[in-house]
Amino acid sequence: MRLIAFAAALFASCAASAQDVGKEIQRYRPMVAAGSPAELFELPGEELWKKPQGPKNVSLERCDLGEGPGVLKGAYAHLPRYFKDADRVMDLESRLLYCMSTLQGRSRDEATARVFGSAERPSEFELLSIYIAGESRGVRIEPGMSQPKEKATYELGRALYFHRVGAWDFSCASCHGDEGKRIRMQELPVLYKPQYARPVIASWPAYRVSTSQVITLQWRMNDCYRQMRTPEPTFGSETTVALIHFLTVTARGEPYHGPGNKR
Amino acid sequence: MAAGPMKMRASLGAGFTDVRVLMTHPMETGLRKDADGKIVPQHFIQNLTVKMNGKTVIDAQISQAVSRNPVFSFRLKGGAKGDKIEVSWLDNHGESAAIEAAVA
Amino acid sequence: MRRTALALALLAPAVWADPTPQDIQRIMQRDFHPRGQATMERVVQDGVQRVCTETHDRPPPDLAKALEADQMKTIVYPEGSLMGDWRRGEAIAQGGRGLTWNDKPGDPAGGSCYNCHELSPRELSHGTIGPSLRRFGSARGSSSEVQRYVYGKVYNAKAYNVCSQMPRLGASGTLTSAQIKDLVALLLDPASPVNE
């Protein structure tokens, strides 16, 4: 053991040990979060919510996010949930898409032509998500779990979480399965355990500092499957909603404190 | 590109007024290429002015090394509820924007 | 594959409440669409993925052994030495591209090794999902047996531990044999920074 200790000391100068590297990153994150430009996107999000669009030239202000038509307060913190009119469980983004087609008369192709934006031009779903999520600040996360379809969606999400698939045989648990694990510098929260899921889920959607982009949970599912080397999940599909539902139910009870800030 | 939204919060801290201001701006360094490989020209805020009740209290010169969508925190001496705080910027394309808020 | 089919029959009835892997597969075939080089057969589980999913990565020992033997047969060893150039190996270990829908099939892929492993002491930003490979070569030497083991492990990690989280980098077509030989050098070449 003495030799290894010596070797470790030898390299201490050029490579801080993993522990204090992790500790330092812990200090970096709140400092970045304190100065998060995420709020900047709430304003354009609100304008989009009120902007008449589509063949029917109607805004989204009558869209029912589960708390009643047009009610925003706390709506995000209570999603995903079952919607009788569509007879399925929906997350915020799939519900917005539903309102775009039913209220605004927009076709699915047109409304989903650009579901993930860029730093220059965030997508409609990204701006709307930041604005609507902001209206749930401080509200306790309580997704729907009383309806049969809500429980079934939760079970499906849990099974998907551990389902190994794709060219590299990964499941979500391959990376988000064990405590204290990192990919490069990135700690990996064990998202099927409430104590780790709560702080994470309560901070989405978020502003990603490295790319100056707004990112949502639909984007997160899409990009994880991309890195799992599977084909692409369809935006708002049952698979993506089930995973988001499983994660949100696991994070139940945490006061929502987003929109947050990511690496 | 019209100047994007700004947001500001001015609140009384321990013996000072805490001013936190967020600005929408690409702060392009002129070193970045866009999706089809073209260099995006330099475009960044150069001057920042903070005023309290109409009097300039901070004059700043900043560069493209300030992060995109800049966020600044300043501390002004004293200050009382209702004092008028104004922050304005001017960039290297001659565009400018300003925001005003009363101390909460 | 006969052995895998037999195994699945044993396990299937035990899982009723939750959706079965077959249910998941049907749902994914409906909810996913091809993009770039990522085509739809990638949502069809093979025997290894199915068994590891059903047993939460803890298959019964005899079944694990049988599946590992199947996977061992997939490893193709090139002629001659298995040691390439550790400098190219370091670049491959740093690279994270390969097989995603926005990777062009022709482009060289990376091994993503630093995502999960510590290798060279100079790289601070390394993962901890896999064991540290610091001083891997200086601890084990670089005999042809060790070279063969490392080559095989990188080519198909499931041949040694069927539910390992390590991708089958050779068998999946991610890395070429030349790239795997460079990674063997990165781990075993005494001059490599891994062995400082």
Add this chain to the structure above:
Amino acid sequence: MNPLRRTLIAALAFAIARPLAALAAWNKEAFSAKTPGDALKGLGIGNATPSKDLQIEAPEIAENGAVVPIEIASAIAGTSALIVMIEKNPFPLTARFDFKEGALPFVKLNVKMGETSDVRVLAEAGGKYFTATKEIKVTIGGCGG
């Protein structure tokens, strides 16, 4: 019209439009300097005395060079300006803050860092300059994929 002339006109216009506002010039020479030494020359700064009363609050390791939060506070009496330099950036001079009557010598900002580097802060007080530095390591976070 070349960008420089347009900037000057805009700056003048800005000044004229707001007569009371100080002419907000932008020190092009200092900001386009490629070394810390040339930047100091452009700012007309000779030597600066190291001082513990000039605090830099910043993470030792930034997970990402695009947004590095830096908080600067000067306890040196009569501090009228704070200058931020990132020594290894292509253009080291990052920002200069002039504090008039009514402002405390304090600022928090997010900066871009190309690589691990010393962040050097200078304070101007009573015609003299003081300085402090802090090294910030920049790593690449994420899956690199």
